[in-house]
Amino acid sequence: MEWRFNVAKQPAIELKNITKTFGKVVANKNVNLTAYRGEILSILGENGSGKTTLMNMISGIYFPDEGQIFIDEKEAHITSPKDAFKYKIGMIHQHFKLVDVFSAAENIVLGIEDGKYNLKTSMDEIKKISKQYGFDLVPEKKIYTMSVSEKQTVEIIKVLYRGADILILDEPTAVLTPQETEKLFSILRRMRDDGKCIIIITHKLHEVLSLSDRVSVLRKGEYVGTVNTAETSEAELTEMMVGKKVDLNIQRNEPKNTEDRLVVNSITCVDRVGSTVLDNVSFSAKSGEILGIAGIAGSGQRELLESIAGLQRLEYGDIFYFDPKTGKKESLRDKTPMQIRQMGVRLSFVPEDRLGMGLVGNMDIVDNMMLRSYTKGHSIFLKRKKPKDLAMKIINDLEVVTPSASTPVRRLSGGNVQKVLVGREIAASPTVLMVAYPVRGLDINSSYMIYNLLNEQKEKGVAIIFVGEDLDVLIELCDRIMVIGSGKITGVVDARSTTKEEIGLLMTKPKDDGKENNNG
């Protein structure tokens, strides 16, 4: 059916009836896809819809159980990434695979077995590629000194250097600022015009609409259909992706009765090797309000939340908690999580690493419910009655899909794991609720359920700190957004009046001018 629109174009890669299963899980089922030279094709789908698995089969990481792959209209057997390179397929993974202590050029030529190793000629070649497509790259620069977007550039040039003309990018914008994203897109467009076939995997609708020529949608491993970007809309794509109509608006009420609940007073933290991860950070979280924290991944968000939770040692500064009942001001500095709880501070924390920190993957839902409360009471034995009731309540209220309450949580899907964790933290009726990337990896329905839960807590007067990566969501959901860059607060903006571009600029603001923050 694609033929109607692209009669003149030559197919670069065709997938026919591709099926791949992992045990009982069907990751891809009878997928048919065609990508043409000189176009950008988006593969759109929710998390777990099989996008990455499909692309991994093209790039030789997996081998399909059934079906065929055609490249330039000839059948291809791609059994290793090396084969994929022979077919001129290059994949840029979500997680970069670079050697930190090597320079960009060394990483780019690494693994090429053509018998000659001449870094100088290689560098010339790299510079030529950079110039052709408009990359900014210093080939001599070491990887460990690079920003995330520079590393991505190295990955892209690496596959171009190997002569790839079918490029697959897995969620390339997840780690980029809006400005960097725009730059990447213009490079990709230039490559398209050069006749390359670009496939980009994504779940962000507005990117699909602004970049690609055609969109192929996957849902639960099955191929739903392909549409021309120019002829579709956000609503139509969502419906294809989710299978039903979804209201994409996040509700936001005006904050009521705000008062300072948590005041962070110029805290500084260093990591193990002694470099500063939080530098003189001050802000306040108010009751009945959602404070968003935006920033490039790894700018100190994790350390900030962990400092408040008592998991990170402070070098300087202090953290104060204002008890809503007594109005008493209490310092949380140098307190362990256990001491904070014993002080009566109702602090709930949904960490970024759900199974590695928030939950124990090999324990069942009931035992995970006990994590926060098992010490209660003087008995040396555990009481599993209450946790069991709580587990059943969360399973019912939040529609957790699980065979039973005694299933290990690692067996649950990402969305259900998060529901269990958020459910437990909210059940502790917190006065401060910190959530880090709470919808990462979640499907649209689960994401909206999490937003609704946060809004409910806000209505109850909880001070919510929301660390997010999707700026569109932050702008729609939060009341104030604080931007963090290299461990410093680079600005606090009003979420109702700000723009993505403004936040993007603050995210990459040079280190030295971030000292003033206008609490708004």
Next chain:
Amino acid sequence: MAEKIKNTHHEPLFHIVKRDDMPQWQAWLIRIVTILVGFLLVGFLSMAITEKSLGDTYEIMFSGVFGRLFQGSTTMLWKYLQEIAILLCLALALTPAFKMKFWNCGAEGQALMGGLASIFCMIEFGEKLPYSTLIVVIAVTSILTGAIWGVIPAIFKALFNTNETLFTLMMNYIATQIIAYYVYIEGGGSNVINPVSYGNFPSVGNNDYFVNIVTVAVITVLMYIYLKYSKQGYEISVVGESQNTARYVGINVKKVIIRTMLISGALCGVTGMLLVAGKDHSINTNLVGGQGFTAILMSWLGQFNPFIMVVMTAIVVFLRLGVAKVADTSFLNSSFSEIIVGIVILMLVGCEFFIHYSIKFRHNKKEVKA
């Protein structure tokens, strides 16, 4: 480009797929079949080497373990239970540490030190203290020395994050040397300590090993309850699964590591006491005889569940005693028994692969309609 590689790559012959979903009964069926195949293999191997018939081989094995049980003699049966008790007690001692992912490879040394405390008390205080006081002193000192030997690596782990595997292993050699030195002094250069008649555990109903067996049976039940129903057992599981989670919920990880190794070492000390006061009434460097290492496997094969460990140790001890008898009647040395036990344990470990993974062979591709 594409032509060059045409027809050179095919779908691989088979690939291995991880599986999560095997029902418990099926997993146990695989394990039971493995054990049966193991026993058959043992029979055939013995038959091939000793040139006896298969029936005879099994008969000899049975008599090596149970003796003349059908003729009404229970002596060998009690001995069998005693051997199970010792191996099981060591496996139980290791289990809380293993559940915490603290790889205690020092059961051997911790038990030796417990045994040393026992023999020391038996020799030094045997004549001076009344019997019941002596037993209490023996028990307390053995438990304490075992615990101390276990907690030293734990303290270093907690404070300096040293590698516990190497540390506990090295502690074994120190313990062995201390025992050798003690035997040298106490034995007056003869390198043998004659059995001491003070502070021996009483025989009940003409059975010397009754106290040992009952003690371990009680420990088995207590350990099961401790791991499954106590708050401390829960903390051990959390620390073992993820130290980050433990920190996040406010568990003092260092405290748990030290406390758990105190328990692990103490139970190893108990084993040493059972061996000295309940069985040998003497000591030498070979007191534990490598069982501290076999116990590591027993704990794993029992999946850290004390009751499954009972079954696993029963099987392994049966093989050890049975095959030793086969070797004995055919003038083979004790290595034969060790080899056979090793093979069966290897099979048991190997069968876990088929429980956690499945193998998919190449199949014909579905016809594609272009």
